[in-house]
Amino acid sequence: MTSNFFSETLQKKGGRISQPAQPAKILLDKNEQADDVDASIKMKMIESLLNTNWNRYPSADYSSIEAKIAAYCNLNADNILLGSGSASIITVLLNYFALQNKKITIVQPTYSLFDYHCKTYNIHYTPWYLNKDLEFDYDNMPVLDQDSVMIITSPNNPVGNTVDLQKLVDILELYPDSCIILDNVYAEFCTIDYTQLINKYENLIVLRSFSKAFPVAGLRLGYLCGSAATVSVIRKLVLQFSITPFSLIFANELLFDREFMENSRQRVKAIIYEREKLKSNITNQFGDDIVRVYPSDGNFLLIRIYDDTAFQNLMEDIAEEGIRVLNTAAFTLLENTFRISVGSPDENAAFLQVLKNSLESNLFTKQMLETISCSITV
Numbered sequence: 001m002t003s004n005f006f007s008e009t010l011q012k013k014g015g016r017i018s019q020p021a022q023p024a025k026i027l028l029d030k031n032e033q034a035d036d037v038d039a040s041i042k043m044k045m046i047e048s049l050l051n052t053n054w055n056r057y058p059s060a061d062y063s064s065i066e067a068k069i070a071a072y073c074n075l076n077a078d079n080i081l082l083g084s085g086s087a088s089i090i091t092v093l094l095n096y097f098a099l100q101n102k103k104i105t106i107v108q109p110t111y112s113l114f115d116y117h118c119k120t121y122n123i124h125y126t127p128w129y130l131n132k133d134l135e136f137d138y139d140n141m142p143v144l145d146q147d148s149v150m151i152i153t154s155p156n157n158p159v160g161n162t163v164d165l166q167k168l169v170d171i172l173e174l175y176p177d178s179c180i181i182l183d184n185v186y187a188e189f190c191t192i193d194y195t196q197l198i199n200k201y202e203n204l205i206v207l208r209s210f211s212k213a214f215p216v217a218g219l220r221l222g223y224l225c226g227s228a229a230t231v232s233v234i235r236k237l238v239l240q241f242s243i244t245p246f247s248l249i250f251a252n253e254l255l256f257d258r259e260f261m262e263n264s265r266q267r268v269k270a271i272i273y274e275r276e277k278l279k280s281n282i283t284n285q286f287g288d289d290i291v292r293v294y295p296s297d298g299n300f301l302l303i304r305i306y307d308d309t310a311f312q313n314l315m316e317d318i319a320e321e322g323i324r325v326l327n328t329a330a331f332t333l334l335e336n337t338f339r340i341s342v343g344s345p346d347e348n349a350a351f352l353q354v355l356k357n358s359l360e361s362n363l364f365t366k367q368m369l370e371t372i373s374c375s376i377t378v
Contacts, residue, residue: 007122009119009120009122010120013119013120023322024322024323024324025321025322025323026322026323026324026343026347026350026351027324027341027343028323028324028325028340028341028342028343028347028351029324029325029326029339029341030217030326030341031157031186031211031212031298031299031300031341032211032217032341033212033214033215033217033267033271033299034343034344034347035215035267035344036215037215037216041254041260044253044254045246045249045250045254048249048253049245049246049249052245052249054245057241058241058243058244058245058248059248060240060241062082062243062248063077064252065082065248065251065252065255066080066081066082066223067080068251068255068256069082069223072256072261073195073208073225074195074196075195075196075198075199075225076228078228078231078232079198079199079225079226079227079228079231080223080224080225080231081223081224081226081231081234081235081238082221082222082223082243082251083221083222083223083224083238083242083243084220084221084222084242084243084244084247085209085211085220085221085222086183086185086207086208086209086211086222086223086224087113087222088220088222088238088242089207089222089223089224089234089238090113090114090117090183090207091113091117092234092237092238092239093149093181093205093234093237094114094117094118094121094123095121095123096237097149097179098121098123102147102148102149102179103126103144103145103148103149104118104123104124104125104126104148104149104150104151105125105126105127105128105142105144105148105149105150105151106118106125106126106127106128106150106151107127107128107129107130107136107151107152107153107156108127108128108129108130108332108333109130109134109156109158109159109328109331109332109333109334110151110153110156110157110183111153111157111158111183112331114151114153126142127332128140128141128142128150129332129333130156130159130161130333132333134159134161134294134302134333135161136161136163136164136167138164138167141171144175144178145178146177146178147177147178148175148178148179149178149179149180149181150171150175150178150179150180150181151181151183152168152180152181152182152183153182153183154168154182154183154184154190154192154194155184155186155189155190155296155297155298157183157185157186157298157300157339158300158302158326158328158331158334158337158339159294159296159302160294160295160296160297160298160300160301160302161294161295161296161297162190162192162297163182165192165194168180168182168194168197169197169201172197172201172203172204173201175203176201176203177203178203179203179205180201180203180204180205181205181207182194182204182205182206182207183207184206184207184208185207185208185209185211185212185222186212186213186297186298186299187208187213188212188213188268189212189213189268189271189272189275189297189298189299190297190298191297194206195208195225198225198226198227199227202226202227202229202230204226205224205225205226205230205234206224206225206226207222207223207224207225208222208223208224208225209221209222209223210222210251210255212298212299213264213267213268213299214255214264214267215264215267216250216255219246219247219250219251220243220244220247221243221247221251221255268299271299271342274342274343274344274345274348275296275299275300275301275342277348278301278340278342278348278351278352279293279295279296279301281352282303282352282355285352285356286359289306290305290306290307290310290359290363291303291304291305291306291359292304292306299341299342300339300340300341300342301339301340301342302328302334302337302338302339303337303338303339303340304334304335304336304337305336305337305359306336307336307362307363308336309362310358310359310362310363311329311336313358313361313362314354314355314358314359314362315327315338317354317357317358318351318354318355318358321350321354323350323351323354325338325339325340325341325351326338326339326340
């Protein structure tokens, strides 16, 4: 019966998020913040939830929250569409554009949801590959047909690089009849503000999130920035009552509290500091022929291990130590790579110790085997 209704591709495809075999002590795989919100804030939430009618659907009017988001982004309220996480907005847009037979181009490698969703829903797209150095390959960007869609993740996840602002402007002006979607959920960790472009380019949509720069990934809140006309139309596609009362109360009462916002800004600064410290420690410890750490404008780092055996053993050693990272080796162009979220100083130190022990052990063993081999040959 199942085979009659669901495609063979869907039936054979595994889940995008795999369940770990054993619990982990340190979670560095989902780009969440290491430290939770303060207990006093949680108590305020509990009090508000007690005064909420759980037998009623949550409000579908997000205007007060969208006005606060607009002020945060230096935009107007009619430029903002609130959703239950940026991922939910992504899937709505992909499904709609596919149904309209739009030609879709997506940068690769990128956020795994894009490829996973397209394959499970049988949505065809043209990849725009990064170059061998994992930089945006502007010279080899696919030509966009009229009324087509291009999706760019910047800062790129899992690589960490950003699309050049002027190059983005060039694309917007070269293809005014195409929709350019910029997945910009790591905006607070980089120095480029793309959102101001929507005031000039109606063909630009920018997606952002509260899950990265704020310690509230569990709220599942994301938003879309676009022209007033674009936002008005897309609002009709988004499922009503999809944001929980919990999330709405937090967004209305606490998310934009001055102290909470300032605390979040300081967290971002601390994460950027730890990111650069982590990158420096790894590059100083090992040579470029052993490990490469890619520059990042996100709250994570992409790391490549050049030796196949050393990479496989490192993945096993990390898991055995109860640390979770995202193995990206199966991604296009990302052989022998993994992405690590920037954690707390203690978490980062624990990861560095495992990395050091594993690589030094593997490289020593390899060197010994090569020495023995040379001795036998002689």
